[in-house]
Amino acid sequence: MISEEKQIIVSLPDGSKRELPAGSTGMDLAESISKSLAKVSVAIEVDGHLRDLSRPLDDGCTVNIIKRDDDVSLELIRHDCAHILAEAVQTLFPGTQVTIGPNIENGFFYDFARNEPFSTEDFEAIEKEMRRIVERGSQFVREVWPRDEAIAYFKDKGENYKAELIEDLPESEDITIYRQGEWLDLCRGPHMPTTKNVGTAFKLMKVAGAYWRGDSSKAMLTRIYGTAWRNDKELKEYLNMIEEAEKRDHRKLGAEMDLFHFQQEAQGSVFWHPNGFTIYNQLENYIRRRLRAADYKEIKTPQLIDNKLWEASGHWGKYRENMFVVPDEVPNTEDDGPVISDKGFDKLMALKPMNCPAHVQVFNQGIKSYRDLPVRLAEFGCCHRNEAHGALHGLMRVRQFTQDDAHIFCTEDQITQEAVAFCDLLKQVYTDLGFNDVVVALSLRPDVRVGDDALWDKAEDGLRKALVESGLEFREDPNEGAFYGPKIDYQVRDAIGRTWQCGTLQLDFNLPDRLDASYVGEDGARHRPVMLHRAILGSMERFIGILIESYGGKLPLWLCPVQCVVTTINPDVDDYAKEVYQKLTAAGIRTEIDLRHEKINYKVRDHMTSKVPVMFVVGRREAEENKVAIRRLGSNDQKFETLDNAFDALLAECQPPF
C-alpha cells in the first residue's frame, strides 16, 4: 500500500536534499543517511540553531547533523555535564536547591543553594556519582509543561529559585523540561540523546561564591565549576595548558625576576624594584615618543584636588565611594583627641581617581580658538581608586595606578579624524608590543543619555569608521555606551584567559559642559568642544602585568631589565670581561658583569632562570682572540663571534621599535 502520508524535504549543508515522512526527527534523518552516522550523531543544527536529535524536522529547513566529534558538540557535552552535576549533587546532598547551570568557555558550572558550603573535598564523591549517571545512560527527554503546573511543581519541591525563573520567563516562551531518568530540570535545551554521550572527560575544578542572578543584594549561592571535553586527550591537554599558564602568572614571575612586590601596609599599590621599574620606564618612554610623534602635548596635573572640582565634574556624587578623601587640615599631634577635628571634614580634598577634570582645567586656561583645535593633552596620570578588596589582583587591579591618559578637545566635525588617528596609533602600539589577540567592543548609545541624536550619529559613525580602518575585528554592543558618549574598549587576555580592559576611547559630550570648556568658533561665538578620553595601554601597571604573562617573562630585548650579562669562565680573564662590559654599558646596553668564582654551568643556569636574554661568556680562548661566546635564553647552543660583531648585533637588537 502506497502511503498517502505527507513528505517533507530538508536540505543538507552540501546542498543536497532529502525527502522524509512528515514528523521525521533528526535521528531519522541520520539513519536514512547511514547507520554509522546515526551512531555518532548527538544533535542537529536547524537553520543555524542547535536542536535535540529527537525533535521533528520542519519542511524546507536546512539541517546539519552534529557528530560527537564536532566542535559544536563541546557545548552540548558541557551543558549536559551541568545537568549531571546537578543530579549528582541533589542525590548526595538532599535539600540542596538547584538554580542555573550553563556551559561556559572550557566547561560548565552549576549554582546551588545550600546552607552548608561545598568543599573541594566533596568533589571525589560528586564526580563518582556523575560517572554513575553517565554510565546509566538515561535518555534526555524533552517535555513542554504548562507554566502554572511547572511553577507549582517546583514550588512544591521547595525549588524556589527554579519557580522564580519560570515566573520571569516571557509568556510567549514554552516552558521546557528535560528529564534524565528520575531527575529533571527546567531547561531550554538542547541536549544530546543520553547521559552516556557526555563521556568521561570531565573534571570538577573549583567552588566559588556567586550571587543569585548576579545581583549583590541577593543570596550568595555556591557555584561548582567543571571542565569537560570530548575525550581524555583533550582534557589532559587542557589541564596541562592551565598548569603551564599558571607558571606565567605575573605575580609569580614578578617575584622570580625581582620586578616588584606588594605588602599589606600599602595593599593594592606596587613597590617597583629596579628591574621592574626599568621595564616601566622603557614602556613609558616608548609611549611618550609615540605621543609626541602624534602631536600630543604632555602635561602633569595635581594628585590632590579640592572636592569643589569633583562636585563640579559630577564625580563627588557618583564616584565618591571609590575616592580617597583627605582633610585639608594640620592633624592633631597631641596624644589626646582625634587626629582630625570636626572642622576638618568641612575642608576636604581627594586624590584624583581620574585625570579628566584636571585636563579640562588646563584646557580652560586662556581663550581657545577653533584654530587651536584639536588640543591633545597627555599625562602619565597617577590615579588612586579605593577598589573593593576582593577586586585587587596583582598588577592587574590596583589602588594606585598610572594611566597613559590623554584628552582630545575637538569640534564635532573632528571626531572622525581623531578617532581614526587614535585607532591607528593604538594598533601600531599593540603590534609593536606583540599583541594581536585583542577583543574590541564598540559600545553604542544607551536609553538615558546627554546630547542630541545627530551628535550621537556623528560620534558612533566616527568610531565605527575608525575601527574599520584600523583593521581590527570588533563587536558592537548596543545600549552599552556611557550616558555621556559612545566608546571603544580594547581588552587583552592574561595567561589563563581572563580578559582585562586596556585601551579605551570614550567620547564625552557631558564634562566640557559641566566644567564649562569652550572655544571661540569661526562665527565669533563660544562653542562646546567634544572631549575624547583615550588611553592606549590603559594602566602602566596592568599592561606590564599582561606583557609579563604574554611573554612568559621572556620580554623583547628592548624591555628587558638586564639585556646582557658578561661572565667569565675563570678569573684570568676578568680584565677582558670588564672591557667587554664597559663597551656595552657605554653604548647604553643594560649590562651586568658576573665575576663570581663559580662554575660556568652554575652561572649560566643562574642567569637563564632569571630570564636574562643574552649572555656573553668569555674564557681564555675569547680573551686571546677578542671574541665572545654568545648564549641566548631558550637555546642550548653557543655562538662564537668577534666582540665587534657581537656588539653591533646586540646594540641593533636592543633598539626599541620606535
Next chain:
RNA sequence: GCCGCCGUAGCUCAGUGGUAGAGCGCGUCAUUGGUAAUGACGAGGUCGAGAGUUCAAUUCUCUCCGGCGGCACCA
C-alpha cells in the same frame, strides 16, 4: 564588599597539644672551572595579629589582617 580555601625561614613547602624541619637562597672556607645546580660548615623563624579553651597552643575555637579562586564592582 560577599562565599570558599589558605597564612610555618628571603622563596617553595613538610610537621607537631609539650615553643620547629628540608631544599633553594644568604654568609664563610675550600675548589680556577668551557655553557642549566662543586663541596663543607654556618647564620636565619614570637609558626600573620589579637583573644579564648588548656597545666601547656604554631597545632583547637573565635575575631581581625592579608593572600588565592570566584561573584559583585571596574561611571
